[in-house]
Every structure is written in C-alpha cells, then in structure tokens.
C-alpha cells in the first residue's frame with residue numbers, strides 16, 4: 001500500500017495513479033503517469049515543476065476536464081471524500097465543479113467576460129448554483145466582494161473588468177470560485193501576471209479565507225517563492241511524473257531528487273553584491289524531454305549530473321516515510337510507494 005497517500009480520516013481528496021494519454025498524430029503519448037497524492041482538510045499542497053511537466057494537466061484531469069479527444073484519462077481514481085470522481089456521469093461531475101472543487105487560473109481577463117459588469121457575472125454564477133432571488137444574489141455578491149477585500153464593493157460591482165486592476169480582477173475570480181464555499185480550491189498560477197506586492201496580498205487573502213473556512217488548496221506554480229509563502233506540502237513534477245513529495249521544510253531544506261535540487265538552485269534569489277551586480281542564476285542544463293519520443297529509463301537521466309547506469313531503467317517512487325517519496329535510484333531503500 002502506498003504510504004505516501006493520505007490515510008487519515010481528514011483526507012479531502014485522494015488522487016491515485018492518475019494517468020493521461022494524448023493522441024498526437026496517431027501516436028499515443030503519455031502526458032501524466034500514475035500520479036499519486038492526498039490533500040488534507042485545510043491543507044495547501046504546492047505542485048511545482050518546469051513548464052510542460054504536467055501541473056495543469058493534473059488539475060484538469062482530476063476535474064475530468066482533459067480535452068477529449070485527443071486526450072483521455074487512461075488510469076486512476078480521484079476520491080473526493082470517498083466519492084470517486086472518475087466514475088461519475090457528466091451531469092454529476094459538472095455539479096462537483098465550481099461547487100465542491102473550484103479552480104482559478106493565471107489570467108483573470110480571459111475568464112471574465114468584458115461585456116458584462118463584474119456584478120452581473122458574479123450574480124449569474126450565484127444564480128447558477130443557488131436558488132435565490134436576483135436581489136438576494138446581488139446582496140451575496142457584495143458580501144463576497146467584501147470577503148475578498150474589494151473596497152467600496154457597492155460601487156465596484158457596477159464596473160466592467162477593464163476598469164479594474166489585475167489584482168482586483170484576480171480577487172473577483174477568487175470571489176467567483178468561492179460562491180459555493182468549495183472544499184477544494186485549485187489555483188493554477190494565480191499570481192504570475194501580478195506584481196510582487198499584489199501577489200503577496202492575494203496569498204494573504206487566500207490564507208485568511210482558508211483559516212475561516214478550512215478550505216484545502218492546490219497551488220500550481222513554477223515559482224518556489226509562492227510555494228514557500230503558501231504550501232504546507234509540495235509535490236515536484238517532471239515529464240508527467242511525481243518525482244518528489246515532502247513537507248515544505250523537507251523539499252526546501254533537504255531535497256533529495258537531483259531535479260528538485262536543480263530547481264531550487266535555479267530559483268534561488270541571489271542578492272546583488274555591493275556594486276549592484278546580480279549573479280546569473282544557475283539553470284538546470286538541458287531541456288525537458290520530448291514526450292513524443294520518450295527514452296527508456298529515468299526521464300531526468302539525460303540532464304542529471306549524478307546519473308549512473310542504473311538510471312537506464314525507470315526508478316520507482318521510493319517511500320521514505322509518511323507522504324515522503326522520491327523517484328530516484330539514489331535513495332533506493334527497497335521500499336516502493
């Protein structure tokens with residue numbers, strides 16, 4: 001049995017062996033390979049990794065939103081409080097989305113409709129899910145704007161998306177995601193388009209809401225700063241695999257997978273010296289593998305400075321303790337996840 005999965009009763013979400021394949025010009029390409037993780041009540045799980053490693057696909061797959069065709073979920077179970085989302089009908093899974101599990105994306109401008117006021121869009125979202133009069137939905141919309149700390153909500157609600165700053169728009173998206181008080185919020189690069197100060201405000205806001213509601217959060221990002229700010233636990237992804245899992249402290253202070261180590265080095269903020277010169281950041285040499293043309297063995301092998309002949313075969317996820325696993329032969333302890 002996989003020790004790294006959430007086994008306590010407060011597991012809100014359990015993802016087991018989640019796998020996604022895509023048909024690319026007649027070839028079956030594996031995009032996500034047997035991804036496992038659990039999410040506890042009120043916990044924030046960070047998913048980190050370079051572009052294209054499968055972070056967004058994990059979120060889309062667990063909500064059954066993989067574009068199909070050409071994609072398909074080829075394996076896996078996703079239990080939301082013991083309800084297997086993979087076996088629900090389309091109608092049933094639609095009810096889960098936005099209600100039990102909500103998602104916010106990187107660029108709120110593409111998710112907000114420019115021709116309607118934010119109030120209108122918020123009220124419509126509320127009416128979609130709740131049996132309320134329009135007047136009561138409007139009252140609730142104003143309350144939600146207050147919750148996400150939008151000043152003068154009675155005025156703001158009449159404005160159009162383009163009249164708001166990027167940070168304000170992201171707050172509106174968060175308000176929309178919170179309409180049904182979801183158990184899980186998936187935030188996919190929610191602050192990438194925002195400047196650092198606004199980023200910090202959005203994270204503070206999410207933490208405040210989480211403290212009030214015990215909502216669990218999956219934070220997807222390539223920014224380790226965001227992970228450090230928000231996450232309790234972290235999974236590191238590479239080429240569609242979970243390659244390391246641990247607490248924030250374990251991942252930040254004692255990363256074991258050479259990929260995680262490289263990722264951390266490349267994300268290290270190096271302070272400018274007295275002349276103001278900033279050292280260039282060391283990058284992980286090489287590039288992510290071509291998923292269309294996968295080679296046997298460890299997917300990170302070709303970029304890994306510590307690779308040995310052993311790495312020509314695929315390492316399993318070695319289990320080092322409760323929710324602590326590493327997919328690398330260097331930590332081979334014989335205990336496989």
Ligand SMILES: Nc1ncnc2c1ncn2[C@@H]1O[C@H](COP(=O)(O)OP(=O)(O)OP(=O)(O)O)[C@@H](O)[C@H]1O
Pocket residue numbers: 022024031049050051052053054055056057058067070222291
């Ligand atoms: N429609 C598609 N057809 C084929 N491959 C796809 C499709 N959509 C995504 N992929 C591939 O799936 C892989 C994972 O993509 P995903 O969007 O999950 O990456 P990501 O980790 O979220 O990256 P980023 O940080 O850039 O958002 C990528 O290699 C991508 O090329």
Ligand SMILES: [Mg+2]
Pocket residue numbers: 055056057188
């Ligand atoms: Mg993505």
